Amino acid sequence: MRAALMYGAGDVRVGDVADPGLKEPTDALVRITTACICGSDLHPYHSMSASGGPVRMGHEFIGVVEETGSEVSTVRKGDLVIAPFAYSDGTCEYCRAGLQTSCVHGGFWAVNGVDGGQGEAARVPLADGTLVRLPVGADDALIPSLLTLSDVLGTGHHAAVRGGVRRGSTVTVIGDGAVGLLAVLAAKRLGAEQIVLMGRHTARTDLGREFGATDVVAERGGEGIEKVRESTGGGSEIVLEAVGLRPAYEQAYGVVRPGGTISRVGVPQYEEAPVGFGSLFGGNVTLTGGPAPARAYIGEYLPDILEGRIEPGRVFDRTVDLDRVAEGYRAMDAREALKVLVRP
Amino acid sequence: MRAALMYGAGDVRVGDVADPGLKEPTDALVRITTACICGSDLHPYHSMSASGGPVRMGHEFIGVVEETGSEVSTVRKGDLVIAPFAYSDGTCEYCRAGLQTSCVHGGFWAVNGVDGGQGEAARVPLADGTLVRLPVGADDALIPSLLTLSDVLGTGHHAAVRGGVRRGSTVTVIGDGAVGLLAVLAAKRLGAEQIVLMGRHTARTDLGREFGATDVVAERGGEGIEKVRESTGGGSEIVLEAVGLRPAYEQAYGVVRPGGTISRVGVPQYEEAPVGFGSLFGGNVTLTGGPAPARAYIGEYLPDILEGRIEPGRVFDRTVDLDRVAEGYRAMDAREALKVLVRP
Known part of the structure; x- marks a missing residue:
């Protein structure tokens, strides 16, 4: 099948990879109908060494179940499903506590022999814990x-x-x-009264105002x-x-109020940072x-989207076919596109 | 009057300093009856450059009010009072929120011309916000x-x-x-079921077990x-x-469970530390x-102490006169003494 492959910084191509198939009785095979490019995909796009490539890409997708393993019981052939950006068993203590990204049997897409989301299909491990059935058609206007829900809305909400x-x-x-x-959008939904958005790309901050920002x-x-x-x-x-970049972290402790909280969801592109008396303590x-x-x-969010109370899909401002995924990366990297939908 | 002065690493002496007196109508003058040496006093004792000295020391004391400014209304001459390790106005938004260490008019002892606690007397700024009257005599057995309450119990509780x-x-x-x-002790009081104490000084960890540690x-x-x-x-x-030292921080993220919390109260002797994907994120x-x-x-704690439900004063295992305060520093630094009481 065809899938996006990153060969090194700035070098994404579509190539042929092995067709996925079931390996474990808990797997499902999903034919991907809609995927997208994430801001975090731009981190390797900036820095990946060519010696590490090519690697599979993508961790956000919706698709149709084609086949399920003998132990899968919550989804079946023909179901339209969404996958979150980490797969998880749904039964371990972390999953039960709602921290599926720490699932003891779980993991992330596009690493360790697991398929990526930017491709024609994917083997989904732990399908019962991972996939959620969507009560719409694959071409529904609500798909974006x-x-x-596979990443950016859940990530904003988590923050x-x-x-x-x-x-x-x-x-x-x-x-x-x-x-x-x-x-x-999530802060507004939870009742925040003042929401200051720091950003300098007017089209984006305008959308932020529509989502609930009171100040830019x-x-x-x-x-x-x-x-x-x-x-x-006096501080937020x-x-x-x-x-996820260090200047953003420094911005964060610069604007926070004593006794306040910094919640990070951008994947840190740094390991060490200030945490001492002058910054956090x-x-x-x-x-x-x-x-x-x-x-x-x-x-929690599915009803809000299905009933039209929120429109998080407005973050998508461009669509490309899988064959032109490289163009999507280029456009996001150049900040010409906010977020790019990929149609396999 | 006499007061402890640190001249540089390892060099504490008692010397003559100016007698304190009222400066502001919100001040009180307190004759110190009991003070002590803090683990955090050992940080400069290890590293202070002689070019910065001498500096006043001490931030924990009980004493008798000798004189009050015209605007002081909650304590008066003759009252036995305790001072916490930061002075505060008691009225600003941070004080009202219970975060007196961020008081907009407050500050710390022994810096910026404010007296230290290891001395015969102290001018107490913002006396109404800072001091608390104690309903016992200066020689009561409960004094330790x-x-x-001036620091170590409140700090343990804050953690x-x-x-x-x-x-x-x-x-x-x-x-x-x-x-x-x-x-x-504080964790036990709040209902913790398992309390693992990391420490290797048996006399101390034995006291820790009496305070509620279930594992050492x-x-x-x-x-x-x-x-x-x-x-x-699988983690705490x-x-x-x-x-407050970096190895302790590294220990902390090593033992914490996914989704868990590290609460620091040891003053960090480092500014940068790991916070990225591999440590916290x-x-x-x-x-x-x-x-x-x-x-x-x-x-909150006063009734527990006055009624004998807790005995946090057991952390004091040595007493020195102010003139022998240097001996107290040496004993704490050598870990011969856990915490040293100082009698001016």
Whole structure:
């Protein structure tokens, strides 16, 4: 079958890979109908060494079940299903606690011999714990919104939940990518009163305003920090960091209020960072967040999308065929596209 | 008057300093009757450059009010009072929220021209917000326990509160100093079911067991991590870090369970540390804590001490006169003494 392959920084091509098939009785085989490119796919697009490639790509997809293993009971042939960005057994203590990204038998797409989402099909391990059936057709107008449940909506929601957003909260969101904008939507949905969005791409921050941002700060660095501290009356109670680069982390502890919380969901492209008296400790600032258990949030958000109360799919502003996936990467990297849908 | 002065690493002497007097109408003048040496005083004792000295020392004291400014209304001449390790106005938004260490008008003892606690007397700024009257005499047998309210008990409690300890929690405490042992006491008081104390000084860990530790792990590094992960069934839900050195931080993220919380109260002797995918982010670990608002916890703990339900004063195992304070530092540094009471 055809699938996206990354050969090194800036080099994505579509190539032939082995057709997937069932390996375990808990597997399902899914023919992918809609996939997309993630902001986090741009990290290797910037830095991947050619000696490591080619690698499979993609971790967000909707598709039709073609075949199921003998132990799969919750989905069957013909079902339209969505996969979150991590697969999980649904039964271990972490899954039961709603932290499926720490599932003891789980893992991530496109690594360790598992298929990626940017391709024609995928073997889905632990199908019962991983997949959720969607009560619509594969071409439904809601598909873009539903696809955000695989990652960016759940990730934005996770930022807000871990950050402790509740009715009346003051929240600052760092980053105007799809996750940042959906963190705005999630914070609004949880009742935040003031939502400051830090971003400087007007088309995106305009969408952020529609999702619920009350203030937009385009400045960065010290100037941006000053503006946020001013508009929040001395610092933001909750900061949602949706970028993953170190300057965004520094922005976060710059704008947070003493006693406040920084919730990170952008995959950190750094290992060490300031955590001492001058950054987190002195002001009793809490640092939280991590890979979102998107699976845990699908059930909660599904009715909101199906009944049209939210339209997270508006983050998609371009669609490419799988054969032109490289063009999608280029457009997102150049910030010409916010988020790109891929049709296999 | 006489006061402890640190001239550089390993060099503490008692010298003459200016007699304190009222400067502001919100000040009180307190004749110190009992003070002590803190584990955090050992940080400069290890590393202070002689070019920075001499500096005043001490931030924990009980004493008798000698004089009050015209605006002071809650304490008066003759009252026995305790001061927490930070002074605060008691009225700003942070004080009202119980985060007195971030008071907008507050500060710390022994810096910026403010007196230290290891001396004969102190000018207390913002006396109404800072001091709490004690309903006992200056020589009462409860004085050592009451003195822990100025810092180490409040700090141990803060670790537990920020860590989210509640009935049934599994908690690991890193450090067998006074704060670590009182973090054990606080965790027990909040209902923790399993309390693993990491420390290798048997006399201290024995006291820790009396305070509520259910397990003691003497090993450090990888071996210590392995032991804690084993005894907690895969990692500790809550980790209270009561040391402040980087190896203790590394121990903390080594033993914490996915989705768990590390609460730090040992003043970090490092600014940068691991926070990326491999340490905090990947397992959705929360990092919290900071300087304890000891003032906020005095009222809550006072009845427990006055009525004999807890005996936090057992952390004091030596007493020195102010003139021999250097001996107290030496004994604590050599780990011959756990915590040293100082009688001016």
